[in-house]
Amino acid sequence: MAGNVKLSVAGPGGGGVADKRIACRDCTLFQLCLPLGIGEDELALLDEVITARRSLKRGETLFRGGAPFHAIYAVRSGSLKTYTIMQDGREQVTGFYLPGELVALDAISLGRHPSSAKALESSSICEFSFQDFERMGVRVPGLQRQMLRVMSRELLNDELLLLLLGKKSAEERLAAFLLSLAIRFRQRGFSATDYNLSMSRSDIGNYLGLAVETVSRLFTRFQQDGLLRVERRRIRIHDIDRLSLLAGDTALSGSQRIDSAEVPQGER
Amino acid sequence: MAGNVKLSVAGPGGGGVADKRIACRDCTLFQLCLPLGIGEDELALLDEVITARRSLKRGETLFRGGAPFHAIYAVRSGSLKTYTIMQDGREQVTGFYLPGELVALDAISLGRHPSSAKALESSSICEFSFQDFERMGVRVPGLQRQMLRVMSRELLNDELLLLLLGKKSAEERLAAFLLSLAIRFRQRGFSATDYNLSMSRSDIGNYLGLAVETVSRLFTRFQQDGLLRVERRRIRIHDIDRLSLLAGDTALSGSQRIDSAEVPQGER
DNA sequence: GACTATGATTGATCCACATCAATAATCGGC
DNA sequence: GCCGATTATTGATGTGGATCAATCATAGTC
Numbered sequence: 376m377a378g379n380v381k382l383s384v385a386g387p388g389g390g391g392v393a394d395k396r397i398a399c400r401d402c403t404l405f406q407l408c409l410p411l412g413i414g415e416d417e418l419a420l421l422d423e424v425i426t427a428r429r430s431l432k433r434g435e436t437l438f439r440g441g442a443p444f445h446a447i448y449a450v451r452s453g454s455l456k457t458y459t460i461m462q463d464g465r466e467q468v469t470g471f472y473l474p475g476e477l478v479a480l481d482a483i484s485l486g487r488h489p490s491s492a493k494a495l496e497s498s499s500i501c502e503f504s505f506q507d508f509e510r511m512g513v514r515v516p517g518l519q520r521q522m523l524r525v526m527s528r529e530l531l532n533d534e535l536l537l538l539l540l541g542k543k544s545a546e547e548r549l550a551a552f553l554l555s556l557a558i559r560f561r562q563r564g565f566s567a568t569d570y571n572l573s574m575s576r577s578d579i580g581n582y583l584g585l586a587v588e589t590v591s592r593l594f595t596r597f598q599q600d601g602l603l604r605v606e607r608r609r610i611r612i613h614d615i616d617r618l619s620l621l622a623g624d625t626a627l628s629g630s631q632r633i634d635s636a637e638v639p640q641g642e643r
Numbered sequence: 644m645a646g647n648v649k650l651s652v653a654g655p656g657g658g659g660v661a662d663k664r665i666a667c668r669d670c671t672l673f674q675l676c677l678p679l680g681i682g683e684d685e686l687a688l689l690d691e692v693i694t695a696r697r698s699l700k701r702g703e704t705l706f707r708g709g710a711p712f713h714a715i716y717a718v719r720s721g722s723l724k725t726y727t728i729m730q731d732g733r734e735q736v737t738g739f740y741l742p743g744e745l746v747a748l749d750a751i752s753l754g755r756h757p758s759s760a761k762a763l764e765s766s767s768i769c770e771f772s773f774q775d776f777e778r779m780g781v782r783v784p785g786l787q788r789q790m791l792r793v794m795s796r797e798l799l800n801d802e803l804l805l806l807l808l809g810k811k812s813a814e815e816r817l818a819a820f821l822l823s824l825a826i827r828f829r830q831r832g833f834s835a836t837d838y839n840l841s842m843s844r845s846d847i848g849n850y851l852g853l854a855v856e857t858v859s860r861l862f863t864r865f866q867q868d869g870l871l872r873v874e875r876r877r878i879r880i881h882d883i884d885r886l887s888l889l890a891g892d893t894a895l896s897g898s899q900r901i902d903s904a905e906v907p908q909g910e911r
Numbered sequence: 912g913a914c915t916a917t918g919a920t921t922g923a924t925c926c927a928c929a930t931c932a933a934t935a936a937t938c939g940g941c
Numbered sequence: 942g943c944c945g946a947t948t949a950t951t952g953a954t955g956t957g958g959a960t961c962a963a964t965c966a967t968a969g970t971c
Binding site for chain 2: 917918919920921
């Protein structure tokens, strides 16, 4: 029963590396992914740059850190994690990606993947040739615009995570993380209060800069406090308001909200 | 003598908000800033979207978190810090910006500035209307390309910082930070081993997720170990190799280097 | 050129979370 | 449906760096 977060669109598990295409306009992710704000006929063009569709099983690698960069990937179903590895072997999980989110944006500048990406469960991925994509951007201005927006949003996510790692307590971190997932699931039409974690405790801890044990303890504490129920990887949030409160106001990557006007403390 | 990092290009301090323009092609930052890879005549166009030049004195705010987003800024001389403020008043410094770097890229997606920006010293700033900029991107493909690269690089920086905050010790963090500055100064034609910090100890600590006291102690320790000499805000690095070693290999935001091919640990 | 505010250093103490250790619950494979 | 291997929980102990508290240095200010 591993598969959560399954969108109806996922190709049948069978296929090899590239399985049969579905036009972008017919994709369930239609509104989440790039195409947003692109005209009907331009959409056909977008289909052109989709090099391949790939199916990954849990634990399989999409690309490795250090590898030359050619393509950007969109998650269609399932989920991925990205991570970098330090020379001493320590690993830092840098992000989790849900359906409709783009992976490998950090590779553009260097022309190499600074991080690796791995499937957390069976997943289906769209692969865009970046070269084609750029060429196409010339003809379809909306595409470039949207791309800038997506990247800016990603920047924002990282900033929130920075705030989390730099300033927040373990409790605040986990609360913010769970809240972030809730919001992202809701955006995708799933329940915000009842979902499955596709990542291990250790991935969560790594991502949040905490030890596995701490994550585990917090889960049981949250449960004792009546905030939520956790059973293995299933999360059921009972009191999302209190969870928000615990998280401070940083809803890590779901945020449409803005710090309510910073205090103008007179320039100093 | 507060003023370090001064590029010869900086307009005379006098001017009010917007002082006399200098064409992009005549700017010392020419190669660092956006124009890279843009043709001669297209450069003239870029000048068009520069709404204003602004001079900021130390401590002055360029924009505030929450404010509507209209423009992107390029640092011409001096330096800025960006930071967000949590509802409880705690502040997280999210970045330091040197000449040639672009500020406010994280504001594009929401149409509001998620963070605030403040001058660390007297600084001169180019302001680009983002609307004009996007319109212009249609005509000048190279501009969009470059913009994607700049944003991707920024993403990369954040990831490295994430790694720093999530996994590294206080010592590693400060070493990586000093190294990062060294590399960025060198890119700008300054000495990599002898420079002035424009930010306070407290800004550094905040940025790195450390207490001021810890930063201070580390500075004196580094000095005792013969790594560098620090006198107030002046840094003189004696043994940059050892500093790199201390930093792990994460040279935070200077990195042109890539984790030397991650170990292929067989999928699991 | 003394005065005050701010920033930096140094020392003493404390605590949140890591680390170590053991056990328990699940999962995947055949 | 059993077995070894992960993954998760729970407890005991340790520590890196935060926090608290002085003192000192520097930079503005009138």
